[in-house]
Amino acid sequence: MIPPSSGLIWGLEMEILYQGVIQGVLIGSTYGLIALSMGLIYGVSGITNFAQGDLMVLCMFMTLTLSTLLNLDPYVSILITMPVIIAVTAVVYRYLIQPISSQQLMVIQLTLGLMFVIQNGILMVYGGNFQRVPSVLDGDVLVIGDFAVVQTSLLISFVATWGLAGVLFWTLGYTDFGRSVRAVHQNAKAAALVGVDVRRTQLIVVSLSAAILAVSASLLVAGRPIHPGEGLHYTVVALMPFVLGGMNNLLSILVSGIIIGVAETLGNVYLNGPLGFAVPYAVFIAILIFRPQGLFGSRS
Amino acid sequence: MLEIEGASAGYGDLDILRGVSLKIAKGEIVGLLGANNAGKSTLVNCISRIVPWRGGKCVFEGSDISRLHAHEVTERGISQVPEGRQLFPEMTVWENLALGAYTRKARLERSRKLEFVLDLFPRLSERRVQAAGTLSGGEQQMLAIGRALMSGPKLLILDEPSLGLSPKFVLTIFEALTAMHREGLTILLVEQNLNLTLQNVQRCYVLERGEIVISGRSEDMQDDPAVKRAYLGT
Ligand SMILES: Nc1ncnc2c1ncn2[C@@H]1O[C@H](COP(=O)(O)OP(=O)(O)OP(=O)(O)O)[C@@H](O)[C@H]1O
Ligand SMILES: [Mg+2]
Numbered sequence: 001m002i003p004p005s006s007g008l009i010w011g012l013e014m015e016i017l018y019q020g021v022i023q024g025v026l027i028g029s030t031y032g033l034i035a036l037s038m039g040l041i042y043g044v045s046g047i048t049n050f051a052q053g054d055l056m057v058l059c060m061f062m063t064l065t066l067s068t069l070l071n072l073d074p075y076v077s078i079l080i081t082m083p084v085i086i087a088v089t090a091v092v093y094r095y096l097i098q099p100i101s102s103q104q105l106m107v108i109q110l111t112l113g114l115m116f117v118i119q120n121g122i123l124m125v126y127g128g129n130f131q132r133v134p135s136v137l138d139g140d141v142l143v144i145g146d147f148a149v150v151q152t153s154l155l156i157s158f159v160a161t162w163g164l165a166g167v168l169f170w171t172l173g174y175t176d177f178g179r180s181v182r183a184v185h186q187n188a189k190a191a192a193l194v195g196v197d198v199r200r201t202q203l204i205v206v207s208l209s210a211a212i213l214a215v216s217a218s219l220l221v222a223g224r225p226i227h228p229g230e231g232l233h234y235t236v237v238a239l240m241p242f243v244l245g246g247m248n249n250l251l252s253i254l255v256s257g258i259i260i261g262v263a264e265t266l267g268n269v270y271l272n273g274p275l276g277f278a279v280p281y282a283v284f285i286a287i288l289i290f291r292p293q294g295l296f297g298s299r300s
Numbered sequence: 301m302l303e304i305e306g307a308s309a310g311y312g313d314l315d316i317l318r319g320v321s322l323k324i325a326k327g328e329i330v331g332l333l334g335a336n337n338a339g340k341s342t343l344v345n346c347i348s349r350i351v352p353w354r355g356g357k358c359v360f361e362g363s364d365i366s367r368l369h370a371h372e373v374t375e376r377g378i379s380q381v382p383e384g385r386q387l388f389p390e391m392t393v394w395e396n397l398a399l400g401a402y403t404r405k406a407r408l409e410r411s412r413k414l415e416f417v418l419d420l421f422p423r424l425s426e427r428r429v430q431a432a433g434t435l436s437g438g439e440q441q442m443l444a445i446g447r448a449l450m451s452g453p454k455l456l457i458l459d460e461p462s463l464g465l466s467p468k469f470v471l472t473i474f475e476a477l478t479a480m481h482r483e484g485l486t487i488l489l490v491e492q493n494l495n496l497t498l499q500n501v502q503r504c505y506v507l508e509r510g511e512i513v514i515s516g517r518s519e520d521m522q523d524d525p526a527v528k529r530a531y532l533g534t
Contacts, residue, residue, distance in 0.1 A: 176402065183388050183399050189350055190386040192370035193379075195403040195451060 018148055020269040021262055026154040028261015029161040032254035033216050034238035035245065036165065037209040039253050042242070043185040044205045047097065047107050051114035052238060054122075054231030055210065059085050059217030061122050064133050064226065074133050074218040075156075082214035089210035094203055115231060122228040135222040157219035164215060165254055172250070181205055237264070240284045246294035256295055260284065301326045301486055302347070302378075302455060307356030307366075309346045316342045318510045319356070324455070329477070329487040331497040331518070334507035340490045341383050343507065344457050348380045349373045360455070375403045379453035383460050383490075385444040389433030393424055396432050396443055400450025409452060417446040420476055438469030445476065456480070457488045462496065474500055498522050 038052050049055075059081045066077040092114065100106045140152035172178035183191035184201050192198050240260050245253030260280045267279025287295060302324040309317040316339045324330050334340045345351040347358060349370040358366040365373055388396050397417060401410040418425040421442040427435060432443055441461055448456060458477070462470045478500060481487055491497040498504060498518045506514040506527060514527055521527045 176398075176407065179391070179395055179399050180402060182391060183402075186388045186390055187386055190382065190388060191399075192350060193348060193374065193382060193386070194399050194447065195371045195374035195406070196399075197369065197371045 016269060017266075020266045022144070022148050022150055023154065024262030024265035025258050026150065026158045026261070027265065028258035029254065030157045030216055030219050030257075031234075031237045031261050032241050032257020033161045033164065033212060033219075034234060035241040035253045035257050036168070036250055037212040037216070038238050038242045039245070039250055040181075040205050040209045040212075044181060044202045045101060046104075047101070047111070048239075048242075050108070050111040050235055051118060051231075052209075052213065053233065053235030054115045054118040055085060055089065056213045056217045056220075056234055057226065057228065057231040058088075058118055058122060059214050060133070060221045060226045061126055061228070063218055063221050064126070064131055067133050074135050074221045078214055078218045081217065082211050085214050086207045086210045089213075090203060090207050093206045098199065098202070115235070119228060119231050126228055128228060130225040130227050132225050133221045137222055151223050153219075153223035156222070160215065160219055161254075164212065165250070168212075169250065177204075237261075237280065240280065244284065244287055244295045246296050249296055252294070252296035259287075259295075301328075301361060302488075303357070303359045304347070305357045305359075307343075307346065307358060308354045309342055309351060310354060311351075315354075316510050317346070320507070320510070320512055322505055322512065322515075324486060324488055326454075326486055327481075327484055328503065329481045329489065329501045331501035331504035332488060332490045332507060333492070333494060333497055333504060335492070338507045339510045340507055341459055344380060344459050344488070344490055345382075347373070347457065348378065371403075374451060374453075375405070377452075377454035378457065379448040379451050379455070380457040381441075381444045381448045381459060381461060383463070385440050387432040387440055387443055387447070389431065391432055392429050393432055393435070393443055394428045396447050397424075397450050400447035401452075403451055406451045410450070413450045413452060417449055420449075420479070421446055421472075438465050438472070441465060441469065441473060442476075445473065449480075453485070455486045455488065457490070459490045460492060461489075462491065462493055470496070494528070 034052065034056060038049060041047055041049050041052075062081045062084065063072075063074040063077045066072040066080060067074065072080075096110060097107060100110070135153065137151075137153045137156070141149050142152050142155055143149050170178075172181055180191065180196045180201055183194070183196055184198050188198050191201075237260055238257075241253050241256035244256035244259070260283070263280040263283040264277075267276040270276070271279065302322075304320060304322045307317060307320045308315065320343060322332075332340055332343070342351060346353050349365070349368055349372075353366045356366075357364065360376060360378060365376060365378075368376070388399065391399070397414055398410065401407055401413055406413065423439060424442055424446055427439060432440065435443060445458070445461065448458075461473055461477075465473070474496065477487060477489070489497060489501055498521060501518055504515065504518050504521055505512050514521070514524070516524075
């Protein structure tokens with residue numbers, strides 16, 4: 001006979017699991033969004049930008065400054081961080097990366113260098129402590145059904161992520177601009193022949209990717225502490241779905257982001273410290289061992 | 301309409317074209333013949349500005365186009381059907397055609413041009429929502445030509461459109477070319493197929509190792525032994 005208390009514990013266990021999964025899905029969507037911004041750049045230029053996470057952390061610290069100086073809420077500061085990060089990224093891409101874009105190794109070198117420059121720049125300005133950006137939604141929670149309690153900020157990032165992704169899919173799928181982006185991806189030479197300005201398209205897509213970063217930064221900053229050294233972490237959690245999703249299939253990148261997010265939260269719930277942090281990587285490696293072509297790729 | 305004078309081009313240390321001169325008048329259909337590696341694709345890719353010129357002049361309708369970007373050349377009215385078709389394989393037939401009319405001017409006439417192309421190649425009409433990569437070789441070539449026509453070009457350049465096609469499809473494609481020429485389109489046809497080309501063009505140039513070695517009216521070239529000799533590279 002089961003003692004009465006074990007039912008209660010079982011219930012608690014399940015609740016922790018549900019919480020973890022929901023939390024993971026919500027946060028993972030935003031990881032997917034960052035991965036999407038990487039996939040966009042890769043799709044039109046073949047470049048993997050290792051500074052992507054640090055560019056986003058730069059946005060996060062911009063929201064911090066905007067909050068201390070102007071008392072702006074992170075959701076509102078998107079209006080400022082977005083144009084700034086677009087300008088920074090576009091200038092770097094146009095004047096540093098595009099001139100050497102035919103030399104793959106040099107580009108990798110450059111994005112890695114950029115990563116260190118940004119990271120150390122932030123460290124110099126803000127110091128090495130964890131900081132918080134206050135938001136109107138701090139501490140706000142929503143109860144879903146009768147078992148799950150989620151932070152409102154996470155729910156907002158989830159909705160915003162899928163909304164943004166929806167707009168992006170539609171744009172890529174059904175507009176002239178979207179077709180030109182896919183054309184550059186599939187055959188840049190042919191794209192130029194039909195009249196697409198390939199370099200301009202690449203620049204626009206890179207800017208679009210930066211815009212997505214600004215949004216992701218504000219979505220993540222509400223409700224979690226930020227640190228200058230986190231860029232690489234974000235780059236890696238974005239790189240994993242980007243690889244799993246098959247490098248250029250945007251929807252599967254987003255779904256893979258969720259898988260990584262769930263692995264991360266459950267790892268933190270069930271395993272202590274460093275072991276917990278390693279779970280998403282273990283899941284990533286396991287998936288690659290069994291499906292080297294990525295989660296959704298077909299063998300070819 | 302198009303006038304190339306003393307043009308040279310190459311890749312890295314390699315000089316491929318050495319002082320090529322060539323002229324095409326409005327309404328003409330002109331052939332460019334040559335053996336493998338003669339530099340035919342290099343020449344048409346220079347015209348389209350996929351490959352940079354190293355010297356010489358390239359004038360289209362009175363203005364120098366040798367320094368334009370590739371998309372600007374297309375906007376001026378030169379459309380190329382590249383060697384090996386170069387379709388967007390994961391996009392549908394319709395999307396490939398839509399991209400053909402990408403330039404601002406062409407977009408305004410997209411549906412009219414689409415109708416024209418589907419009339420010319422009714423086969424494409426049945427395959428409208430199929431991915432371009434899954435078409436047969438002949439259908440892909442029709443799509444490549446259709447895509448190039450969507451921009452409403454003044455000059456159409458075709459780089460070996462008969463390559464790898466069955467005789468039936470080659471016939472379809474040359475019939476289409478003849479029909480478009482009759483409607484007033486200016487055409488530069490790059491080919492390796494000597495007889496087929498001479499039967500279908502008015503004038504012809506023969507390119508050999510980066511130089512024009514023979515040029516003239518096709519009737520005169522048909523029985524010229526020098527043509528065959530140059531062409532076979534002996
Ligand atoms: N992108 C490139 N980089 C370096 N060399 C090239 C490149 N493209 C062509 N070549 C070289 O230039 C020469 C001319 O090539 P091109 O493609 O113009 O010849 P072609 O007359 O079109 O030949 P084919 O009938 O086989 O198509 C060849 O020796 C080729 O190897
Ligand atoms: Mg060729």
